[in-house]
Amino acid sequence: MSIIIKDLHANVDGTPILKGLNLEIPKGQVHAIMGPNGSGKSTLSKVISGHEDYEVTGGSIIMDGEDVLDMDVDERSRAGIFLAFQYPMEIPGVSNANFIRAARQARLPDGEELDAVAYYKELYEKMDALGIDRQFTARAVNEGFSGGEKKRNEVLQMMMLDPNYCILDETDSGLDIDALKVVSNGVNMLRSEERGFLVITHYQRLLNYIKPDVVHVLYDGQIIKTGGPELALELEERGYDHIIKPLATA
Amino acid sequence: MSIIVTDPETLQDPTQQFNPPAWFQQKQSEAQVQYDDLAAPTRRVENWRFGNLKALDFSDYTNAPFSETEDFDMQITGLKEASGQFIFANDSLVHAESDLPEGVICLPLQDALEQHSDLVERYFMQNESKLGSAKYAALHAANTVSGLFVYVPKGVEVQHPIESYQIVSGDKCTIYPHTIVVAEEQAKVSVIEYFKSADEGQSLTIAVNELYAHKASQLSYISVQDLNLSSKMIMLSHSDADQDAQTRNLTLNVGGSWVRNEAFTHLKGKGSHADMLSLNIPSGTQEYDQRTYQHHGAAHTYSDLLYKNTLYGKAKTIFSGLIFVDEGAHYTDAYQTCRNLLMEDTTEANSMPGLQINADQVKCSHGSTSAAISDEEIFYLKARGIQPQKARQLIASGFSIEVLDRLKDEAIETLLLGYIEAKYASL
Numbered sequence: 159m160s161i162i163i164k165d166l167h168a169n170v171d172g173t174p175i176l177k178g179l180n181l182e183i184p185k186g187q188v189h190a191i192m193g194p195n196g197s198g199k200s201t202l203s204k205v206i207s208g209h210e211d212y213e214v215t216g217g218s219i220i221m222d223g224e225d226v227l228d229m230d231v232d233e234r235s236r237a238g239i240f241l242a243f244q245y246p247m248e249i250p251g252v253s254n255a256n257f258i259r260a261a262r263q264a265r266l267p268d269g270e271e272l273d274a275v276a277y278y279k280e281l282y283e284k285m286d287a288l289g290i291d292r293q294f295t296a297r298a299v300n301e302g303f304s305g306g307e308k309k310r311n312e313v314l315q316m317m318m319l320d321p322n323y324c325i326l327d328e329t330d331s332g333l334d335i336d337a338l339k340v341v342s343n344g345v346n347m348l349r350s351e352e353r354g355f356l357v358i359t360h361y362q363r364l365l366n367y368i369k370p371d372v373v374h375v376l377y378d379g380q381i382i383k384t385g386g387p388e389l390a391l392e393l394e395e396r397g398y399d400h401i402i403k404p405l406a407t408a
Numbered sequence: 409m410s411i412i413v414t415d416p417e418t419l420q421d422p423t424q425q426f427n428p429p430a431w432f433q434q435k436q437s438e439a440q441v442q443y444d445d446l447a448a449p450t451r452r453v454e455n456w457r458f459g460n461l462k463a464l465d466f467s468d469y470t471n472a473p474f475s476e477t478e479d480f481d482m483q484i485t486g487l488k489e490a491s492g493q494f495i496f497a498n499d500s501l502v503h504a505e506s507d508l509p510e511g512v513i514c515l516p517l518q519d520a521l522e523q524h525s526d527l528v529e530r531y532f533m534q535n536e537s538k539l540g541s542a543k544y545a546a547l548h549a550a551n552t553v554s555g556l557f558v559y560v561p562k563g564v565e566v567q568h569p570i571e572s573y574q575i576v577s578g579d580k581c582t583i584y585p586h587t588i589v590v591a592e593e594q595a596k597v598s599v600i601e602y603f604k605s606a607d608e609g610q611s612l613t614i615a616v617n618e619l620y621a622h623k624a625s626q627l628s629y630i631s632v633q634d635l636n637l638s639s640k641m642i643m644l645s646h647s648d649a650d651q652d653a654q655t656r657n658l659t660l661n662v663g664g665s666w667v668r669n670e671a672f673t674h675l676k677g678k679g680s681h682a683d684m685l686s687l688n689i690p691s692g693t694q695e696y697d698q699r700t701y702q703h704h705g706a707a708h709t710y711s712d713l714l715y716k717n718t719l720y721g722k723a724k725t726i727f728s729g730l731i732f733v734d735e736g737a738h739y740t741d742a743y744q745t746c747r748n749l750l751m752e753d754t755t756e757a758n759s760m761p762g763l764q765i766n767a768d769q770v771k772c773s774h775g776s777t778s779a780a781i782s783d784e785e786i787f788y789l790k791a792r793g794i795q796p797q798k799a800r801q802l803i804a805s806g807f808s809i810e811v812l813d814r815l816k817d818e819a820i821e822t823l824l825l826g827y828i829e830a831k832y833a834s835l
Contacts, residue, residue, distance in 0.1 A: 207791050210783075235793035247788035251806025251813075260802055261792040298806065315792060 159222050160354065161323050166204045166217035175201040177379035178217070183323060188355040190365055192390060194398045198360035199358045200244060202376070203327040207241040215264060221323065234281035236265055238322030242312040242329050248300040254311065258318050267291030272322050284317045288344050313344035324348070327358045329406035330364035342367030362394035377402055414493045421609045425555060429525040435533065439549035445533035446543040458726045459697050461641060463666040468509045469612045471497035471551060472581035483605050483747050484573060487819055492570035497606065499554035506570070513559040515587055516572060520557035528557060531588050531620060535646040539670035539699040548584050548614045550705065555586035560595040566735025569598040569820065574638070576613060577606035580706040587617040589626035598628035600689050600820070605636035605663070613641040621653035623677065628656040628720060629819065635663040637692065642668045651677030658685040659814065660824055661696050662831040675709035687811045687824070690723035691829045699730040702744065713744040716811050718804050720835055728760040731774060735766045742770070748778040749807045773822040801832045
């Protein structure tokens with residue numbers, strides 16, 4: 159059981175960004191993708207989740223045997239893909255509780271109503287686990303939330319939707335060290351044999367808290383190197399250049 | 409406390425027995441002359457800019473006939489807790505029920521005219537129409553025989569809202585409901601008026617409401633317009649706020665084919681406060697034309713206007729608002745905001761905000777925005793598995809909720825949300 163990405167090509171506004179990307183994320187593992195700015199990290203997360211501004215021009219994404227590229231954004235989510243946003247949107251007037259409830263309701267068969275009592279019980283338990291104050295249920299989604307609160311809210315949604323594959327897009331950006339610990343703890347609570355993770359990050363720092371099984375280096379739309387957790391430390395120490403430069407001269 | 413229940417079985421056509429006071433008869437005949445004399449609006453009239461003048465052809469409409477109650481077989485679901493409930497069908501009372509504190513007068517207009525003629529005379533049609541519909545105000549005055557008269561004496565608080573239903577049936581029929589709410593010094597009262605159709609007939613409602621908030625009183629008036637999609641409506645609202653009084657006016661429009669709302673608020677007394685709110689969800693070919701006036705006539709007055717339109721299909725809205733600050737109305741705070749959410753690119757939202765300030769130390773702002781629903785917000789909701797249609801509906805209803813939040817009244821918010829959700833569900 160895994161997401162298998164083969165020879166993936168994608169354009170943004172007609173410019174090729176992903177140029178033959180290959181990647182396999184099996185359930186039970188945490189894969190990290192690191193790369194310099196502009197290498198295509200965020201594009202990859204948007205393409206997997208199905209954003210319409212990103213045009214797939216070649217290749218395939220297969221999740222547990224199903225063709226992901228054939229599905230609409232919302233279908234992909236219901237099929238088990240979760241994207242934790244780098245910049246979570248603010249939705250004025252829609253309470254956090256109603257938002258998550260709508261997402262849960264969307265997973266039920268037509269005509270079946272979500273059990274509200276059980277839903278709130280579960281929501282409160284998970285908020286408690288993440289140290290989120292109860293008042294956040296009534297507040298509009300992400301409106302006026304601090305950077306840390308927004309990211310914690312992403313993890314709360316992840317917990318409530320119980321996805322098979324989680325993509326974390328620069329979840330560490332804009333977080334201080336305390337918020338980073340809380341968010342990482344939340345992600346670690348969700349690690350299991352039943353779930354795969356793709357952690358996209360610019361900095362090695364996040365990987366001190368969410369320990370990856372495999373680290374990939376993304377550069378110019380392709381995975382150019384794959385290794386163990388030690389690869390992240392190496393990048394932190396020596397930068398990307400010592401990996402990129404030999405390729406350029408080769 | 410008094411509880412009055414009128415049994416619909418025993419009702420008779422009230423116009424047959426109605427014996428209005430002389431002043432009222434005279435006022436009605438003068439109004440008829442005025443209506444005949446006044447010219448119909450033209451393109452050149454600023455208050456009708458962008459307006460649909462063709463909608464003003466009422467020549468084949470007649471006053472709604474008295475109807476048997478069987479014609480009004482419809483579900484009435486209002487608030488769980490109300491201090492009064494009055495149901496009018498084609499301008500005749502069909503049901504009355506109230507539980508009000510001692511001294512409160514809450515009567516159908518005809519009964520109020522018979523029992524409290526002087527009091528009604530003091531408040532009936534006392535305000536000149538300044539927003540373009542003087543002719544239709546005259547038509548209303550010449551024809552009105554129905555509506556609710558509410559008078560709350562000094563220091564009395566009416567605990568729950570008083571509900572008034574105006575139900576219309578028949579084709580090419582017109583009703584002229586007239587609502588007067590008077591809150592004496594330090595009194596508190598809230599009225600909700602519903603406008604509904606009992607059938608699919610093309611009806612016309614020409615409604616006037618006059619709200620008088622005397623010193624340090626609190627007066628709230630909410631109108632819920634849920635007419636069928638072939639009906640027209642003109643609603644003219646006037647609020648007066650004396651010293652330290654607070655008025656709150658909310659207009660919800662979900663039904664009707666063409667609706668014209670004119671809302672005039674006069675902050676007459678020092679320290680008075682007015683909230684003017686509106687929530688409109690037109691779809692298909694519905695047109696809502698709204699004109700507002702915030703008249704600051706005294707110092708230290710505050711008004712805040714928030715109108716929100718969510719437009720679908722080929723719907724059209726017009727918002728024209730003026731904040732007018734009199735000479736001497738120093739230290740006025742006045743705000744005016746109109747926001748349009750365009751759900752489809754075939755919609756048309758016109759906004760004409762305006763300011764005229766003749767005083768010093770004034771804080772005023774006015775603004776209008778129109779925006780399509782954000783693709784990134786939709787993407788966020790879809791990325792959580794929410795179906796596209798539902799995602800749009802959630803965002804649209806969130807947009808509306810900001811207006812309801814201003815009410816700070818959970819029961820009324822829930823009531824209005826029901827109408828909003830029913831509208832979204834119908835799209």
